[in-house]
Amino acid sequence: MTVTQTHERVPAAERIAVRCVDSDVHPVPKRGELVQYIPEPWRSKFFAEHKVGELIYYDAPDYAHAYAMRVDTFPPDGEFPGSDPDMAFRQLIMEAGSDIAILEPGARTPRLPEAHQAMSCALNDWQANHWLDSHNNWHERWRGSICVAIEDPQGAAREIERWAGHPYMAQILLKAEPRPSWGHPMYDPVWAAATKHDIVVSCHLSRSNYEMLPMPPVGFPSYNHDFMVTYSLLAANQVMSLIFDGVFDRFPTLRIVLVEHAFTWVLPLMWRMDAIYEARKSKMDIKRKPSEILKDHIKFTTQPLDYPEDKTELTRALEWMECDKILLYSSDYPHWTFDDPRWLVKHLPKAAREAVMFKNGIATYHLPETVPVLEGQVRVF
Numbered sequence: 001m002t003v004t005q006t007h008e009r010v011p012a013a014e015r016i017a018v019r020c021v022d023s024d025v026h027p028v029p030k031r032g033e034l035v036q037y038i039p040e041p042w043r044s045k046f047f048a049e050h051k052v053g054e055l056i057y058y059d060a061p062d063y064a065h066a067y068a069m070r071v072d073t074f075p076p077d078g079e080f081p082g083s084d085p086d087m088a089f090r091q092l093i094m095e096a097g098s099d100i101a102i103l104e105p106g107a108r109t110p111r112l113p114e115a116h117q118a119m120s121c122a123l124n125d126w127q128a129n130h131w132l133d134s135h136n137n138w139h140e141r142w143r144g145s146i147c148v149a150i151e152d153p154q155g156a157a158r159e160i161e162r163w164a165g166h167p168y169m170a171q172i173l174l175k176a177e178p179r180p181s182w183g184h185p186m187y188d189p190v191w192a193a194a195t196k197h198d199i200v201v202s203c204h205l206s207r208s209n210y211e212m213l214p215m216p217p218v219g220f221p222s223y224n225h226d227f228m229v230t231y232s233l234l235a236a237n238q239v240m241s242l243i244f245d246g247v248f249d250r251f252p253t254l255r256i257v258l259v260e261h262a263f264t265w266v267l268p269l270m271w272r273m274d275a276i277y278e279a280r281k282s283k284m285d286i287k288r289k290p291s292e293i294l295k296d297h298i299k300f301t302t303q304p305l306d307y308p309e310d311k312t313e314l315t316r317a318l319e320w321m322e323c324d325k326i327l328l329y330s331s332d333y334p335h336w337t338f339d340d341p342r343w344l345v346k347h348l349p350k351a352a353r354e355a356v357m358f359k360n361g362i363a364t365y366h367l368p369e370t371v372p373v374l375e376g377q378v379r380v381f
Contacts (some may be wrong), residue, residue, distance in 0.1 A: 009025075009138040011372035016370055019381040020360025021343045023205070023301050024099040024259050026331035027105050027131055028082035028224040034107070035213060037125040046110065049347050073334035077368035082336040085136040086304035092333050096340050099358070099371055102203050103131060103144050104173055104259065113178075116149035117156065123147040131169040140371055145173035145202065150182075150365040153189040154284055160193040172199050172258070175206045182238050183245020191251045194213045200364050202257040203238070228304075237270055239298060243273065243290045248297050256298045257364065260332060263300035264314075267321040270294060299364060301330035302356065303339045305347065315349055324352035328360050341380045357381070 012269075038047055073081035082088060092098050127144040131137060144364065146163045148156035148296070156174070163169045167376050172194055175314045194201045221227045235258045241247075248254055273290035286293065308314055331339050335368045341357065355381060364370060 009135060011138055012374070014373045015370040016099075016373045018099040018362060018367065018371055019358050019379060020097055020099045020340070021329060021358045021365070021367060022092065022101040022114045022331045022333070023096075023202075023361055023364075024209075024255065024303060025088070025092060025101040025103055025333045026082045026335070027085070027088070027103045027127070028080045029107075029130070030079050031106075032325050033130065034122055034126050037122035037129075037289050039118050039121055042115050045110055046112070046115045046366040047119070068336050068350065070334050070336050070338055071151070078319065079263055083276070085131055085142070089139065089141065089335065092331065094377050096331070096333075096342070097380040098141075098331065098341060100141055100143060100361070100365075101125060102170055102202075102361075102365060103142055104202070105145065105147065105156065106204065106206065109206055110156035111175070111176055113149055113152035114155065117152045117159070118150050120147040120156075121159060124159065124169075128166065132166070132344035133193045137168060139374060143168055143365060143367070145169070145171050146199070148190065149175050149178075150174040151178040152189060152192055153187050156304065157189040157193040160197065160199070163195075164197040164199060170200075170367065174201065174203055175226075176203045176234050176238050176258075176261075179203060181241035181245075183241035183247055188250065191254050192248060192256075195253045198253065199365070200257055202259050203235075204259040205234075205261060214352055231260070231261045236265060239266075240273065242298070243286065243293050244284070246285050246366055248293055249286060254297060255364065257328065258298065259301045259330065260303060261300065262306060263302070263327065264306040264317055266294070266300060267317055270321070286326050289343055290379065295325045297326050299326050299360065301328050302344055303330045303332040304337055305339060305344065307347070311347070314347065318352065323348070324360075327356045328351075329357045340376075345380060346351040352380075 035043065035047070069081040074086070075081070075084040075087050077084070092101055096335055105127060107119050107123055110119065122148055131142050132144050136142070143167070145162055148171050150156055174190070190201070216230055221230060222352050239258070242256065258318060270291035276292050277284065277286070327346060329341060331341065345353055345357055361367060
């Protein structure tokens with residue numbers, strides 16, 4: 001029992017081609033691990049004072065605050081799934097075959113923009129010290145996210161500047177729930193900072209205080225299953241705002257990824273936007289068909305995959321939407337909705353498999369085309 005694993009923390013000199021980029025993996029801080037990184041005064045006057053049960057918080061009744069994790073991802077030390085980098089490395093990289101994983105940490109989204117920004121700063125420092133450091137990222141497979149609060153655009157821009165040069169920060173991560181929609185010029189400092197450093201901006205769905213959730217016009221949903229469907233409606237509205245409000249005209253190199261909002265709705269949305277554009281383009285400032293703008297600037301992750309009984313229907317939809325241009329593989333590890341890359345690749349059109357599974361990911365996140373060899377790692381291709 002005196003043998004250490006120090007020798008295993010050195011990457012191999014031999015390298016192998018990247019064949020699977022996972023764009024949605026959720027690391028979770030261990031209990032008490034994040035507090036030290038929250039900047040003052042927010043640590044003391046806000047987060048230390050707002051205990052669970054004191055906040056007005058909405059969640060779908062059947063979600064039960066379990067966060068829907070795979071039962072085999074709970075580590076033996078009693079911490080939460082996603083809190084052990086070594087366990088995640090074994091399950092996701094070695095056993096499932098992902099070559100590079102994009103980490104997307106989540107935490108409470110406070111109503112106050114400055115408090116949310118403080119939490120985002122803490123998540124960034126925590127990632128750098130607990131996942132992206134030489135001890136836990138010795139294999140060079142983890143890539144982090146620069147978490148920002150988009151409702152505090154100036155603070156978000158400063159945080160992007162703080163982390164833009166980090167070798168393992170691959171994207172900017174924000175939430176889609178804050179109002180107004182993304183086309184509003186108030187968010188331009190965020191897009192400006194992203195394009196200045198050529199970093200893609202990703203958005204992951206969130207659960208939060210009641211007034212920040214994606215509420216449909218008819219009110220809050222009753223159950224977790226209909227709650228999850230509302231996220232596609234939220235993403236569709238943000239896509240329309242980005243395009244019709246001219247964000248990509250103001251920032252022609254801006255790139256957006258919508259994570260875990262599903263994607264099969266994109267095809268009819270493109271049809272509808274193009275039809276409206278043809279009918280009213282004389283009254284619009286944009287100069288190209290919305291579908292063309294979308295395919296040039298926006299990508300979507302594969303999980304959750306809407307899977308019809310007739311697989312040929314899915315294949316046709318994927319081909320019609322030109323999935324090789326707009327999709328990125330994602331697993332959603334460690335959630336129970338985890339899509340194993342070896343399973344997912346079989347449901348993609350053959351001509352699009354390499355693009356979706358790794359080529360789009362390499363281009364989107366500016367990733368290397370090779371990584372150190374890991375003896376015994378499962379390979380998707």
